[in-house]
Amino acid sequence: MRVPLSWLREYVDLPAGETGRDVAARLVRAGLEVETVEQLGADLKGPIVVGEVLSIEELAGFKKPIRHCFVNVGDANGTGEPQEIVCGATNFAVGDKVVVVLPGAVLPGPFPIAARQTYGHTSAGMICSTRELGMGDDHGGILVLESHLEPGTDAIELLQLVDEVLDIAVTPDRGYCLSMRGVAREAAAAYGLPLADPALLDVPPANADGYPVKVADPAGCDRFVARTVAGVDPSAQSPIWLQRRLQKSGIRPISLTVDITNYVMLEVGQPLHAYDRERVNGPILVRRAEEGEKLTTLDGVERKLSVEDVLICDNSGPIGLAGVMGGASTEILDPAAGPGTTEVIIEAAHFDPISVARTAKRHKLPSEASKRFERGVDPDAARAAAQRAVDLLVLIAGGTAEAGVTDIAAPHPLRTIQIAADLPDRVAGTEYGRETVTRRLQEIGCTVIGADVLEVTPPTWRPDLTDPYDLAEEVIRLEGYDNVPARMPTVPPGRGLTEVQRFHRRTGVALAGAGYVEVINYPFIGESLLDALGLDADDERRRTVKLVNPLNDEEPSLRTSLVPGLLGALRRNVGRGNTDLALFETGTVFLPKAEQKIAPRLPVDRRPVEEELAALDAALPNQPRRVAVALAGERLPSGWWGKGGASCWADAIEAARTVARAANVELTVRQSQLAPWHPGRCAELAVGDRVVGYAGELHPRVIKALNLPERTSVMELDLDLLFADGAQRVSGPTVSSYPVATQDVALIVDSAVPAAEVEAALREGAGELLESIRLFDVFTGEQAGEGKKSLAYSLRFRATDRTLTADEASAARESAVAAAAARTGAVLRGA
Structure with a gap:
């Protein structure tokens, strides 16, 4: 959200000397993420004034159009005489008001302006486009101003060329800050100043004369406000102040009606949509899409609709994707291409955030409206936003607001949260007091009653406040995270590492000492990799724990073995020229239980009891810890001393023995068969009668499928089983002085x-x-x-x-x- 400081000052009376960086520091202290403070017009220097074109002489004989102009700049040039300027643009005429940069001025760049001889004439200044003034990227021609402006008027102030813009990264839980109203509320709280709320407007009540609307899906649309303005001048242009505020906020001006809806959205936070009433066929209906329906949106793309999409319809069918984008059939007409729109229906509605988010993602159609709806829009702001848009259309376009007001609203029960008055004190470890807690909650719009236990009703624009700890966080952030005392926690006397931790460390040290390099891989796996390993359809390692929201659709499960990830690391190293490799990894694998339970939601206001922790553990998959190694290339390097030795299955078995010695157990090695190992070069590793792992050379088909070096060998052991079978403390060997x-x-x-x-x-x-x-x-x-x-x-x-x-x-x-x-x-x- 881009916030011009000059606009913000309309709602909060900030101290005169406060700069954008000062305001940004206050907002950051209050918990907002201000990424940058952009200085607009920092290197701009006048005189830059309004000029009236008095005459234009077309100069011939040049490869491009050249015009010799005389421009009235009033007394700005010190003489009152017309200013002689040579210009190459052709989109202005005699009588137009333009922006003139006089000699001595500096444009953004910096680009100093001076009088010079060009094309056989003196050019004492420059007639500017929007890009040359730093107002945008449009370089299609000269900026033509409103006709009523007086020549010589300071254009720097008129066009608001000097300003500071705060670029705020709005987190998903603070959707209300995607508006000037929301940011102003935060600034008012940060400075302790009153807020001039732009949504506090006198709005007429709903009546039966409003445009007919029916909401067939209250779950998808719980509020719909419609207002109508007639007699709109289709040729009316957006005033400079409105265009500049849109440009500074990162939105390109399009036409007056569209600009007004965008302006109100930025101001109040409520997305609006405008329909050409003459192109709307009958009453408006809000419903879900039907199978096979299509809609051509404003971007000219025909979209196949899903039955989950919420639509705005008339008698002809869909005319808009609710909360995302309107349809082309009812858009506001451009007067340059026809008669233009004279009657406008303003829609201000509140749509289900999840439905809007899914529709925008499904159609790959993110918009400024959907970005706000999916984060939560204030349903009570719809009436004020519609009224504000109507007022601006009447003021600027000369329209007439019709008396009819449509307001369909589903009942919204108030959410009340009980919070102990000292909860923020206990959370932050400091003392705020009940009065401070009450005041801070009221500053964010909450209604607060009570003494020791407060009954708090969050405002409608804060759907993220659902828990007492949410309210405690609001108090703490507004009081300042930097005021929370920093105290070192009391650490109980240490007992050192546990025996399991000691064993895990011994394992890593032993393998590293044997020449292996440790790697850490992501714990994700996919069916294609299990297929490449040659696992049978009924192999237990194919029973995986599926992720609800995987990072990669090709790896949607948690690993049941360390071998796949280790082989991937080995393949990447070989691809980068490392041919002699000995890698190892220790980590957990995830084995689903026969009956997987649902994890309970633990409380946040107390420590979970033993029964709750047991239920949580019961819902988790089994997670044994394992160690695996992978070898390829030479185990003993070649050199001047002679030929080295290639790694083989015996090295993988020796790695298992190295781990077994760290566990103080005796490992039994016997021949076996198990994928992905070579059937004749696979060893089963056991302690007593219990199998704890496998080692050997990979099957040639696996090596080919995974593009691995020939004779690649791997080993995998269950460390939990080794530790259970071994002594908890490793003892040294008995040494005898007698001969053998x-x-x-x-x-x-x-x-x-x-x-x-x-x-x-x-x-x-x-x-x-x-x-x-x-x-x-x-x-x-x-x-x-x-x-x-x-x-x-x-x-x-x-x-x-x-x-x-x-x-x-x-x-x-x-x-x-x-x-x-x-x-x-x-x-x-x-x-």
């Missing part, structure tokens, strides 16, 4: 037997003396036998209190082999 006894064993097993199962059996059979076990060789071939494989393990035995004898080490080895034979059918190789 190493025993190797090679076992023949069926090819289908997992090596992890053989290792578990050996570990169980070896007993407490076993310090570590390592698989160092896997062999298949004729020597192993058909359908068999040889697994060679290195077993390290050590005691904490003595040196083991050879017999003790051999006995432990034999026990381990026996356990493996019993559980897996293993046979000692060479036996």
Whole structure:
């Protein structure tokens, strides 16, 4: 909302020395967002006066029209003689009043003006267009003024060329500030001055002689005011003061009737629409659109209407989109193109904000009217706005206001809010007092009664005030947020990080120490990405939590896995030339419950009780925390020392072991199959009998679908399950000073037997003396036998209190082999 300071002073008697920046500072302190203060005419310097064209000589022999003019500028030039000026514009004639810039003046730019010789004549000044005066971008010709103006009149003051304009970013809850009336109310409260409300007009009551109107949809239109003006002079032009106020407010003047409706909208905040009465066919009807109806709007576009659109209709059908834009069939006629409009119907209505917002969005047709309706318009301002438009038409266009007044209004029950008088004190942590609270609420238009508990009735232009805390916020902002004391909160004695937090930090530090780089991705996912991962239709990871209002229509759900986002980050890095990558991410995934409940609305005037918090938790999806890694390119870099090593599935499994060590658990790795991993290079990660994640190389089809590097490997683990299985505190290893006894064993097993199962059996059979076990060789071939494989393990035995004898080490080895034979059918190789 652009607010000219000169216009604002009509409603609030601001101190004479107050500048635009001073006013902006006060409004910002009151909670408005003043983005800029534009200085109009700051580099303008006179003399700039009104001139009367006395004669025009057309100069021939030039490539473009050139005119040698004599202009009467009164005594502004010091001699009273006509001013000689050469001009290239042709849209003015002898007798016209124009704006003349005399030598010594400076135009915006800055552009100094001096007398000079041009086209064989002396040009002592300049006849100006609106753009040269800084009034707008129109450079179609010379600005022609009203005929009654006296030559020599100061044009700077006449055209209001010097002014300050405040550009205010109006937030959605302060729609009343999309008007001079609303901003003036804020300025009056900020300065403690009275407000001259432009909506306080004497308006005749409704009567039966008004233009016939029927509202068939009270939910979409709860108020409709219609007034009629006859005998309007179609050739009447908008006066300079009206045009200038529109221009400063960012609206282009069009014609007198349209300019008046725009002016009143800016002044009072009530959008208006004007109809040519001679083109309206019968009574006006407000209703919803019917299937298949169409309307050609004022912009000349034929629009297919929705059954949700509220329409203004006559006997011929739709003549306007309610609250958005009028129809072309009843628009005010331009007198330059025909006889012009002489009888005008003024519409001032109040439409449902949601309906208007949806209609404007559906038709991609934002307008100044819809911008105001969707933020909330004062329904009680309709009568005053219609009266103001009628008065201006009568005053400027010589029309006659007809006695008939149409005012159809649905009942509006008053909203009363009870608020404790000390609530603003408790919210802000300071003391305002009941008198201050009452005064500030009355300044914004509320009716206040009561003592300790106030009964407050918000004004009709503040639909955003619905809660006691809304009223408390109004008091606090008007008293000044800078006056709210800043106190450090009392912090209870700290207990440090929780064990879960310590574990999460250890996980990140461990992976970073292993050469991984942490990334953070958006938690959104779409069906197309799940398809690319090759997930089956009944895969649990396809059961997602859908967002009501997603940021991206292609990703309308919350993630059920960290892998998709991590692969997206890896693909973006590869596309930017980073080919050797090791990325990791920790974060929550969102798993819907079998029966999803609706979240309750928690109170704001107290702390929620345990039952309310439990109901809120029950409505949330399960959100386990996970960790995932993705690798591509070289894990060990190549260099002068030799060829490096490419990352593979084994690195992804080792990353899982790194996380498991941070959780103080032993990870079991066994072969598995699960999308999106390669069926022959996928490992299931378990702690005991519980599966906690998967790791391995991606399926080639997934790599192709997502355009990833070959042999890309990923791993994903459930950190909550790891923490539940691990010790809450990580303890250091037991160190023995006695020597180690190493025993190797090679076992023949069926090819289908997992090596992890053989290792578990050996570990169980070896007993407490076993310090570590390592698989160092896997062999298949004729020597192993058909359908068999040889697994060679290195077993390290050590005691904490003595040196083991050879017999003790051999006995432990034999026990381990026996356990493996019993559980897996293993046979000692060479036996």
